[in-house]
Amino acid sequence: MALLKVDDLKIHFPIHGGILNRKIDEVKAVDGVSFEVREGETYGLVGESGSGKTTTGKAVMGLNNITDGDIYFEDSHLNAKKGKKVDVRNDIQMIFQDPYSSLNPRKRVIDIVAEPIRNYEKLSKDEEKKRVQELLERVGISSDSIMKYPHEFSGGQRQRIGVARAIALNPKLIIADEPVSALDVSVQAQVLNFLQDIQKEMDLTLFFIAHDLGVIKHMCDRIGIMYQGRLVEEGLTEEIFNNPQHIYTKRLVAAIPDVDPRNREKHREFRAQIKEEYQQSFYDYFNEEGLAFNLKQITDTHKVALPERG
Amino acid sequence: MWKFIVRRLIITLPQLLLLSLLVFFMASLMPGDAFTSQIDPSLSQDAIEEQRERLGLNDPWYQQYGRWVSGVAEGDFGTSTAHYRPVTDLIWERMINTIWLSLLSVIFIYAIGIPLGIISGRWNDRLVDQIITGYTYLGFATPIFIFALVVLFFFGFTLGWFPTGGSVASGLEPGSFEYIVSKLHHLLLPALSIALIGVVGTVQYLRSEIIDTKQKDFIITARAKGAPESRVYNRHIFRNSVLPIAAFFGYEITMLITGSVFVEQIFSYPGMGNLFIESILIRDFPVVTAVVLLFGLAAILGALLSDIILSIVDPRIRIK
Amino acid sequence: MSNQQTEKVIEQKVEKSPSGLSIFWKEILRDKLALVSLLFLVLTTIAVFGVSILLDKDEIVRVDPFAIYEPPSELFLLGTDQGGRDIFGQLIIGTRNSLSVGILVTIMSGFIGIVFGVVSGYFGGHVDNVMMRIVDFFMVLPNIMIIIVFVTIVPKYSVMTFSLVMTAFLWMGIARLIRSRALQEKELDYVQASRTLGSSHMKIIFTQVLPNIMSLIVVTMTLNLAANIGIESGLSFLGFGFPQDTPSLGTLLSYATNPTTLEQRWWIWVPAAILILVLMLAVRNVGEALKRAADARQRRAS
Ligand SMILES: Nc1ncnc2c1ncn2[C@@H]1O[C@H](COP(=O)(O)OP(=O)(O)O)[C@@H](O)[C@H]1O
Ligand SMILES: [Mg+2]
Numbered sequence: 001m002a003l004l005k006v007d008d009l010k011i012h013f014p015i016h017g018g019i020l021n022r023k024i025d026e027v028k029a030v031d032g033v034s035f036e037v038r039e040g041e042t043y044g045l046v047g048e049s050g051s052g053k054t055t056t057g058k059a060v061m062g063l064n065n066i067t068d069g070d071i072y073f074e075d076s077h078l079n080a081k082k083g084k085k086v087d088v089r090n091d092i093q094m095i096f097q098d099p100y101s102s103l104n105p106r107k108r109v110i111d112i113v114a115e116p117i118r119n120y121e122k123l124s125k126d127e128e129k130k131r132v133q134e135l136l137e138r139v140g141i142s143s144d145s146i147m148k149y150p151h152e153f154s155g156g157q158r159q160r161i162g163v164a165r166a167i168a169l170n171p172k173l174i175i176a177d178e179p180v181s182a183l184d185v186s187v188q189a190q191v192l193n194f195l196q197d198i199q200k201e202m203d204l205t206l207f208f209i210a211h212d213l214g215v216i217k218h219m220c221d222r223i224g225i226m227y228q229g230r231l232v233e234e235g236l237t238e239e240i241f242n243n244p245q246h247i248y249t250k251r252l253v254a255a256i257p258d259v260d261p262r263n264r265e266k267h268r269e270f271r272a273q274i275k276e277e278y279q280q281s282f283y284d285y286f287n288e289e290g291l292a293f294n295l296k297q298i299t300d301t302h303k304v305a306l307p308e309r310g
Numbered sequence: 311m312w313k314f315i316v317r318r319l320i321i322t323l324p325q326l327l328l329l330s331l332l333v334f335f336m337a338s339l340m341p342g343d344a345f346t347s348q349i350d351p352s353l354s355q356d357a358i359e360e361q362r363e364r365l366g367l368n369d370p371w372y373q374q375y376g377r378w379v380s381g382v383a384e385g386d387f388g389t390s391t392a393h394y395r396p397v398t399d400l401i402w403e404r405m406i407n408t409i410w411l412s413l414l415s416v417i418f419i420y421a422i423g424i425p426l427g428i429i430s431g432r433w434n435d436r437l438v439d440q441i442i443t444g445y446t447y448l449g450f451a452t453p454i455f456i457f458a459l460v461v462l463f464f465f466g467f468t469l470g471w472f473p474t475g476g477s478v479a480s481g482l483e484p485g486s487f488e489y490i491v492s493k494l495h496h497l498l499l500p501a502l503s504i505a506l507i508g509v510v511g512t513v514q515y516l517r518s519e520i521i522d523t524k525q526k527d528f529i530i531t532a533r534a535k536g537a538p539e540s541r542v543y544n545r546h547i548f549r550n551s552v553l554p555i556a557a558f559f560g561y562e563i564t565m566l567i568t569g570s571v572f573v574e575q576i577f578s579y580p581g582m583g584n585l586f587i588e589s590i591l592i593r594d595f596p597v598v599t600a601v602v603l604l605f606g607l608a609a610i611l612g613a614l615l616s617d618i619i620l621s622i623v624d625p626r627i628r629i630k
Numbered sequence: 631m632s633n634q635q636t637e638k639v640i641e642q643k644v645e646k647s648p649s650g651l652s653i654f655w656k657e658i659l660r661d662k663l664a665l666v667s668l669l670f671l672v673l674t675t676i677a678v679f680g681v682s683i684l685l686d687k688d689e690i691v692r693v694d695p696f697a698i699y700e701p702p703s704e705l706f707l708l709g710t711d712q713g714g715r716d717i718f719g720q721l722i723i724g725t726r727n728s729l730s731v732g733i734l735v736t737i738m739s740g741f742i743g744i745v746f747g748v749v750s751g752y753f754g755g756h757v758d759n760v761m762m763r764i765v766d767f768f769m770v771l772p773n774i775m776i777i778i779v780f781v782t783i784v785p786k787y788s789v790m791t792f793s794l795v796m797t798a799f800l801w802m803g804i805a806r807l808i809r810s811r812a813l814q815e816k817e818l819d820y821v822q823a824s825r826t827l828g829s830s831h832m833k834i835i836f837t838q839v840l841p842n843i844m845s846l847i848v849v850t851m852t853l854n855l856a857a858n859i860g861i862e863s864g865l866s867f868l869g870f871g872f873p874q875d876t877p878s879l880g881t882l883l884s885y886a887t888n889p890t891t892l893e894q895r896w897w898i899w900v901p902a903a904i905l906i907l908v909l910m911l912a913v914r915n916v917g918e919a920l921k922r923a924a925d926a927r928q929r930r931a932s
Contacts, residue, residue, distance in 0.1 A: 061826050065755070094826050102819035106841055119828035165827065325767050336776070339783045451910045453860040455867050456903050459886050467893045474889065567772040575868060576887065586775060587868060590782055602779060605772045613770045 002036040002072075003173055003205050004060065004092075009033045009069035011055050029055040031229035031291070032069075037173070042199070042206040044220030044237075046213060046252070052229040053209045054097065057175045060207070061094050073173070090120055093166035097178040099158035103150040109136070109161060110146040116168045135164040140194065156187035163195070167202060174199075175207045180215065192218060213256050217241060222301070225249050230292040232285075235302035245304040247285045248292075251278050314621045322614050329606045330382075333599060334375050340595040387600040392592050397600045401582065405604075407477050408581035411504075411574070412566045414497050416559055418505030419512060424552060426509070427516025434521050442513065449510040455572040458503040462576055465499055472499045475578035500577045504569040508562065512555060519551040553623045560616030564609045654848070657923035664919035667912035674909070678726045685719050701897060711885055711898055720877040721901055725909070727872060728879045731793055732859040738797040739858075740851045743804030748843075750805070751812025752835055762809065765802045773799040774864070781870045788873065796861065804850050811843045818842075845924040852917035856910045863906050879906050 011030040030052040037043040045053050058064045060071055062078065071078040073092060096102035103112055113132045117123060123131065133143035139160040141153075150158055159179055166174055179195065180188040192215065199206055210216050216223055217237060224234040225248065233246040244250045254274040258267040284307070286292060292305040381387070387397035430442040466474040478493045523546060532546075571583035578584070582601055589597035658664045711717060750761035780795045781787070815821060816839060824834045840847075865871040866880025882902035886892040891899065 058822070061822075063822050063825060090828065092826075094823070096819045096823060098819055102823050104820040104838060104842075115824065115829060116827035119830075162823075165823075169828075321763060324763075325770075328767055329771070332771075332776075336779055336783070341783070448911075451856065451860075451914050452907060453864050453910075455864050456883065456906060459883065459892065459899070459903065463886075463892050467889070564770055564772055568774045571772075571775060571778075572864065572868070586778075590778060591869070593782075598779060602772070602775055605775060609770045609772055613766075 001039055003039045003074060004037040004207065005070075005072040006036070006056070006060070007034050007070045007072070009056065009059060009071065010067040011052075011059055011064055012067045028229050030059065032294075033226070033229070033231055034069075034295075035224050035231065035234060037205060037207050038222075039172075039205055040203065041221040042208050042219050044216040044223040045207070045209045045226055046211065046216045046223060047226030048211055051226045053211075053226055054177050056226075057094065057177050057207065057209055060175060061092060090116070090169040091171050092173045092175065093169070093171040095159070095162050095166050095174060095176040095179045098182050099155050099162055100150075100182070102162055103158055105150055107149070108146065109141075109148050109150070112150070112161065113146075113165045113168060116165065120169055131168070132164075135168055136161075138167075139164045139198070154187075155183045156191055159183065159191055160194070163198065167198065167204075170202065171204070173205045173207060175209070177209045178211065179208075181210065181212065188215070195219075213241075213252055225252065227292055228290070230305070231295055231303075232292040232305045233303065234295065235299075239299075239302045243302075245298065245302070246292075246306075247278050247281055250274055315618055318614065318617050318621070322610065325610050326607075329603070329610060330379055331375070333603045333606065334378060336602070337378075337595065337599045338371070338374075340599070341593070382603065387603075388596040390589075390594055390597050392589070392594040392597075397596050400597060401585070401600055401604070404580060404582045404585045407579065408570055408574070408583065410493070411497060411500055411570060411579065411581055412563075414501035415504040415508065415566060415569065416562065418501055419509050419562070420556070422505060423509040423512030424516065424555065427513040428520065428547065428552075430513060431517040431520025431524075434517065439517075443517075446510045446513050449507055450514075452507060454503065454507045454569050455576060457507050458500070458573050458576045461499055461503050466577075472496075477580050496579070500573045500579050503573050503576075504566065508565055508569060512558075516551055516555060520547055523547060523550055554620060557616050557619040557623055560612035560614070560619070563612035567605045567609060653926075654845075654920050654923050657926070658916065658919050661915075661919045661922070664915045667915035670908070670912050671916065674725065675729060678722055678729065681722050682726045685722060701895075711882075717882065717898055717901070720882060721879070721905065724877040724879045724882060724902065725905060727789075727876060728859055728862055728866075728906075729909075731789065731796075731862050731872075731878075732855055734793045735796045735800065735858045735862070736851055736855045738793065739801040740804055740847070740854065742797065742801040744808050744840075744847060746801065747805040747808030748812045748835055748839060751809035752816050752831065752839060754813060754816070758809070758813075762806075765805050765809075768799065769802045769806075771799070774861070777865065778868065778870045781865070789876070792871065792873075796858070796865075800854075800858065800861070804854060807846065807850050808843065811846050812839055815839050815842055845920075849917060849921045849924055852913060852920055856913040856917065859906065859913065860910055 009030055010028070010032055013027045013029055015025040015027060033052070033056060035043070035045075045056065047053055055064060059066055060073075060078070066079050069079075110129065110132050113135055114128050117128060117131060129146065132146055136143050136145065141157060141160055141164065145153075150161070153161065162179075176195065180191050183191060195206070196219070198204065206219070208216070208219050210219075220237055222234070222236055223240045225232050225240070225246070227248050233240065233244065233249045240249060241253060244253050251274050254271045258264060285305070287307075293307050295303040295305050297303050385398055387401070389395065390397050390400050393400055426442050426445075430439045433439050462474060465471050473496050477496050478489060483489055567583070570581055571586060573579070574581045574584035575587050582605070586598060586601045586605075589595075589601070658668055711720070746761065746765070750758045750765075777795055777799050780798075781792060784791050784795060816834075821834060821838050824838055829837075862871055863878065863880035863883065866878040867884045868880075869884060871880050872878045879902045883899050883906070886899035
């Protein structure tokens with residue numbers, strides 16, 4: 001069953017410029033995206049920088065003005081017109097990309113982690129402290145650290161604090177926006193595994209955003225590939241990696257480095273070959289504006305953006 | 311561009327409405343009757359009441375406002391209580407003097423500010439730049455009235471090079487050569503006082519624009535391709551920085567108005583600013599109301615004009 | 631601003647240490663001019679407020695027909711004016727008055743400007759649009775004249791009403807500055823995170839946005855103080871500032887509109903002119919140093 005349903009979402013930002021600072025153009029950050037995230041699964045959204053992943057995630061959180069389209073969570077219409085607004089904040093939470101900017105540098109850990117608890121529950125100071133300590137222990141941070149400031153922690157630890165804050169209200173869905181891309185490679189795997197553990201323990205659904213296919217492969221059940229504000233392909237993880245249909249997906253997959261050094265030469269040739277194909281057949285896969293076509297179902301689980309003539 | 315101009319024009323309407331309401335509100339707080347000034351305060355209470363009724367001063371405020379606005383639209387600002395003359399006549403003489411003063415000030419601002427800004431930006435951190443920056447540092451912090459006083463003291467009194475008051479020497483035939491020279495002679499010090507202080511913003515803006523432009527790729531490329539330094543500068547800097555500055559003059563009107571209130575007072579120059587202070591001191595409120603309204607109008611229309619010109623010349627939009 | 635840039639800005643923000651005061655203080659210690667200015671301001675303030683308690687105000691403003699236009703002497707350090715009043719005493723009390731009104735207006739207009747700006751920037755969109763049109767309108771008006779008119783017609787004229795009238799027409803600059811920073815600030819991840827955690831807008835404004843733009847507020851208020859001292863003395867100079875018989879620096883300067891005084895009795899107006907200039911420059915020097923510290927703090931971290 002779909003926990004989250006995004007339907008033909010469009011988010012356009014005005015660009016202001018010049019001395020008078022008037023609107024001179026528009027960025028179509030998200031331009032007609034539809035997908036579903038099912039209960040219990042990990043859905044991955046992947047694409048290069050600027051393709052609109054964060055914007056999509058923030059729209060689900062209600063942090064962006066939606067130009068057009070609809071978002072449903074369980075049975076509620078999240079962007080319904082006034083009056084019917086539903087508060088699902090404690091059901092959907094977000095882990096931000098940058099653990100340095102997502103924690104207010106002037107606040108202590110206890111205030112950071114307790115923020116959602118203070119907003120939704122009435123606890124005494126002692127109970128609150130106990131809850132925060134439990135949450136910290138759960139994400140692997142010593143409960144003695146509650147009086148510290150964020151800058152006293154490493155990136156990986158900060159991201160764990162971010163997770164502690166996100167799970168404080170027992171949400172159903174967590175949107176993780178590139179939760180490890182700002183971290184050292186050495187701690188990335190650690191944080192990813194820890195996220196998976198938490199997901200299992202708490203029965204979470206994960207909406208996982210990344211630009212790194214390797215990370216996505218490790219984490220996700222299903223994947224959507226995003227390019228310039230549109231989805232070009234969507235399918236089960238095996239389908240995307242073993243049978244990519246769209247030339248853009250093929251190129252992304254080919255770009256994953258091969259771990260086996262003996263295959264390195266072969267891999268380079270393969271990558272060059274895909275690159276050539278990409279350049280030659282670009283206009284078979286994208287319309288005259290360079291945008292992806294609408295998605296078409298090719299199997300029960302697999303969709304690709306191909307032109308009408310199919 | 312057209313869309314912007316139309317939108318900008320639409321914004322101006324509520325601005326004008328707000329201005330008229332503000333001035334009307336001000337006027338209704340003034341003692342007596344600032345609009346028509348037809349009540350003789352020495353009459354008995356009953357007689358005054360009767361007159362108020364006759365003049366419509368007991369009508370609801372919006373009716374009075376409507377009458378006032380339509381009068382103003384036809385150029386009827388009532389009668390001066392001090393001079394027993396239509397306010398319009400009184401203002402007209404003074405307005406011309408203030409327009410000359412403002413015009414000359416703006417010319418000076420550009421004539422002084424553009425070269426100083428360019429020199430300062432082009433040779434930044436050299437000695438000339440440090441001198442110019444020192445000047446803008448002082449100029450920014452110096453209130454115009456202190457500067458004008460010092461200028462008057464020094465050039466008017468100590469050196470005696472310039473007249474210390476009035477707008478023209480008496481006894482000269484209007485229109486004659488001597489008359490014009492005398493007018494300019496009287497204008498020079500007040501205009502320079504406004505300009506030397508008002509120039510600071512222009513110099514600072516140009517300087518930082520030019521320093522920014524220098525780092526831009528196209529300048530570096532043009533220079534690398536061997537284009538003479540001065541031509542690169544003149545072309546690009548002119549298009550990118552000087553043109554917009556020329557369009558700023560509408561924004562300067564508010565500054566010019568403030569400047570003229572002080573400077574006309576100090577140099578006893580018979581302009582609108584001087585008239586304003588005079589009238590307020592003798593409680594000639596119909597004149598005060600009219601001057602504020604006209605100055606407000608000038609400032610709003612000036613900003614409108616600048617915005618429109620900028621939307622046409624702003625290269626950052628055109629280049630795109 | 632592109633996404634990458636936003637992210638960079640965000641990173642710079644985060645590295646700042648919890649205490650902003652020490653950084654301000656360090657910058658002032660390093661900038662000798664600012665340090666001297668600050669010392670001058672502190673000493674002047676103490677001296678002016680201290681001495682004016684000792685001075686007999688009524689004695690100073692009392693007209694003495696036998697001491698009109700006395701040049702400086704041992705009895706009158708800086709001579710006397712047309713009423714035989716001691717200029718030095720007036721200078722002390724005038725400085726105190728000018729400083730007090732300057733500070734009062736800065737705080738009151740700062741308060742209005744900050745609230746207006748932060749609301750406008752934080753909510754953005756149509757709210758911002760309408761609020762900024764209002765700011766534009768007030769900004770373009772010839773405010774000095776309007777202040778003069780209100781000063782003349784306000785009933786029960788006093789130092790407080792004078793300050794209120796000034797405040798009513800001088801809050802727009804700070805509103806604009808605060809608004810553009812609040813606009814950036816609300817895009818930062820930790821502000822956005824707060825929203826996802828269910829904090830109300832008011833709570834976010836007061837606990838996240840305002841504390842983080844505090845350095846901008848301090849800098850702007852300092853620079854505004856310099857401007858307001860100038861505006862007050864300008865109004866007093868024209869005769870629309872302090873009520874009659876309350877000395878201010880501008881009032882002393884206004885005696886110079888008498889040509890003979892301007893030409894021959896320098897002791898009446900030159901000290902006041904210099905004092906205004908030096909006060910404004912000193913406040914500005916401190917403000918500029920604070921500004922550099924605030925900017926550097928943002929830059930250094932990247
Ligand atoms: N608040 C905003 N205002 C204007 N443009 C924005 C804003 N947020 C994002 N964008 C633009 O939208 C596009 C998509 O950004 P984003 O969703 O952050 O991409 P991703 O997360 O995939 O890297 C980018 O071109 C970015 O510059
Ligand atoms: Mg992103």
